[in-house]
Amino acid sequence: MHPLDEALDLRTVAPGEFAGATHPAYANMVGPFGGTTAAQLLQAALLHPARLGEPVALTVNFAAPVADGEIRLVARAARTNRSTQHWIVEARQADETVATATAVFALRRETWSAGEAVMPAGMPEAGTLQRMPVRGLPAWPQRYDMRFIEGAFPAVFDEQEQDHSRSCLWVRDEPERPLDFASLAAMTDSFFPRIYVRRRRRSLIGTVTLTTYFHADSALLAQVGTRHVLGVAKALNYRHGYFDQTGEMWSPEGQLLASTHQLVYFKD
Amino acid sequence: MHPLDEALDLRTVAPGEFAGATHPAYANMVGPFGGTTAAQLLQAALLHPARLGEPVALTVNFAAPVADGEIRLVARAARTNRSTQHWIVEARQADETVATATAVFALRRETWSAGEAVMPAGMPEAGTLQRMPVRGLPAWPQRYDMRFIEGAFPAVFDEQEQDHSRSCLWVRDEPERPLDFASLAAMTDSFFPRIYVRRRRRSLIGTVTLTTYFHADSALLAQVGTRHVLGVAKALNYRHGYFDQTGEMWSPEGQLLASTHQLVYFKD
Numbered sequence: 001m002h003p004l005d006e007a008l009d010l011r012t013v014a015p016g017e018f019a020g021a022t023h024p025a026y027a028n029m030v031g032p033f034g035g036t037t038a039a040q041l042l043q044a045a046l047l048h049p050a051r052l053g054e055p056v057a058l059t060v061n062f063a064a065p066v067a068d069g070e071i072r073l074v075a076r077a078a079r080t081n082r083s084t085q086h087w088i089v090e091a092r093q094a095d096e097t098v099a100t101a102t103a104v105f106a107l108r109r110e111t112w113s114a115g116e117a118v119m120p121a122g123m124p125e126a127g128t129l130q131r132m133p134v135r136g137l138p139a140w141p142q143r144y145d146m147r148f149i150e151g152a153f154p155a156v157f158d159e160q161e162q163d164h165s166r167s168c169l170w171v172r173d174e175p176e177r178p179l180d181f182a183s184l185a186a187m188t189d190s191f192f193p194r195i196y197v198r199r200r201r202r203s204l205i206g207t208v209t210l211t212t213y214f215h216a217d218s219a220l221l222a223q224v225g226t227r228h229v230l231g232v233a234k235a236l237n238y239r240h241g242y243f244d245q246t247g248e249m250w251s252p253e254g255q256l257l258a259s260t261h262q263l264v265y266f267k268d
Numbered sequence: 269m270h271p272l273d274e275a276l277d278l279r280t281v282a283p284g285e286f287a288g289a290t291h292p293a294y295a296n297m298v299g300p301f302g303g304t305t306a307a308q309l310l311q312a313a314l315l316h317p318a319r320l321g322e323p324v325a326l327t328v329n330f331a332a333p334v335a336d337g338e339i340r341l342v343a344r345a346a347r348t349n350r351s352t353q354h355w356i357v358e359a360r361q362a363d364e365t366v367a368t369a370t371a372v373f374a375l376r377r378e379t380w381s382a383g384e385a386v387m388p389a390g391m392p393e394a395g396t397l398q399r400m401p402v403r404g405l406p407a408w409p410q411r412y413d414m415r416f417i418e419g420a421f422p423a424v425f426d427e428q429e430q431d432h433s434r435s436c437l438w439v440r441d442e443p444e445r446p447l448d449f450a451s452l453a454a455m456t457d458s459f460f461p462r463i464y465v466r467r468r469r470r471s472l473i474g475t476v477t478l479t480t481y482f483h484a485d486s487a488l489l490a491q492v493g494t495r496h497v498l499g500v501a502k503a504l505n506y507r508h509g510y511f512d513q514t515g516e517m518w519s520p521e522g523q524l525l526a527s528t529h530q531l532v533y534f535k536d
Contacts, residue, residue, distance in 0.1 A: 056476070056510055056531060057329075057476065057477045057531045059327040059477070059479060061325075061346075061354050061370050061372060063346060063347035063349075063354040064347055064349060078329075078331060078365045078368050079332055079364070079365045079366075079368075081331075081332060084331075084476060084533070086329050086331040088356065090346065096347070097346045097347045097354070098347075100354060100356060100370055102327060102329050102368055102370055102477075104476050104477050104531070106476075106509070106510070108508040108509050108510070109508060109509050110508060111507075111508055111534065111535070111536045112467075112506070113506055113507040113508060114466070114505075114506045115504075115505055116432055116462075116466070116502065116503045116504055116505060116506070117503075117504040117505060165384060194384075208324070208325065208352060208372050208374075209325045209327070209370075209479075211477075211479040211529065213510075213512050213531045215504075215505045215507050217508060234384065235384045236383075236384055236483075236516070236524060236527050237382075237383055237384060237483045237524040238379075238380070238381055238382045238383075238384070239381040239382075239483050239484075239524075240376040240378060240379055240381060240485060241376050241377050241379050242324055242376070242481075242483075244481050244483070246527075248504070256504060256505040256507075259504050259505070259512055259514075259529070261479065261481070261527070261529055263324060263325045263372070265374075266379065267379070268379045268380055
């Protein structure tokens, strides 16, 4: 079984209440990778018997450090309409809320469709690039095959401030795994903190909130399969202890799969 | 009293539970302007006696049409840490949830700060531009003084599809009102639906979720006062019944006050 599927293997303990656990394969320096926690929160709604359609939006609020070990997920459909459904999910450990999420699910229909953003042009193919070395990194980056075109994780923290923090990379699960909503949700949290790219200086950081819009439906995700997707990320602003980062995930054919935004706490 | 302050004048009916009402001055074609609902949801957390610090992030999920009339707001601090606090707020009418929100509040500290996005250069000053005519529009756009530089609300819906939906405008409350978190939250929903700008074709639309990050603290908002702020907006993608829009609000001095994203349902 793929380690992500092990992390997503939640057990129903009561109506709308699921038990799972953090997974050592997705450990961060302290506690689990937030992307895996985001995927578990989404999974609780995906597994709920009252679930309608597919996710179109997910917001995860990281309320407190998640400890290694068991995690309880409580999912409630706050409102179900004919073609949309609104979820509130809470992640709890030791009777305290460690994360909250809201999600919008929908039954999609075929409509006029068009891109407005376009995938960066002229990118080298994933197969022509080297995978980022992961030796010495925490477990979670070892669960991704990342091939950077621009804005790699700094090889040295030389405190040479850069004038931007843009990154562009091909990324897929490692080992390979067919892309689905849960893995895409996790992947949208896999961009390294922009402040590291910008400042090349270590600082304590923590994502406080993450929002991902799923432009893809499951049919489009199935077309991507186990191939790499192109991720681009940047920051808009750093101010008084918080910065944002914004990202896009593109299919190899140039379809926007997801757009994502997060707000990150930092300490000088 | 300013009509927005009337809309935000919530009455405590139980611990964490507030009663308010939609305001005719912010009526949309059907029901109230979503920005005012977003501001009311935020206001419930702002008024809560347990509130810590200032908002840094707000996500509002528009779960169902809001009816004109009374609205109940139930705010709960899901987690309070030393410098951050996570809120879940629900808006209810006739015992049904019509909107949910999560918000992150924080005590900010002075840190290294830097912009990465920059305000569009060379914009004409607000005073040199004409206000958008509001005759014939619903009440809510009459509560904003909007002065477009690019991407105005289409004067005619001639179905001439445009190749982008970018807008750039100066905007402030009308009548004037000093900018604060609640009014800024409302204003981040004041960008007209991108699909109207792109397609110049009428279609049924409804925002399903809106996320706003407050890069400004209250001191910076006070510096803006009652002046116009520069809003820029665009869309990334339109697909199978949903499109996103993304926006930035800039102070006249070029400070990023807020960045905002929403996902919008549309019908062909």
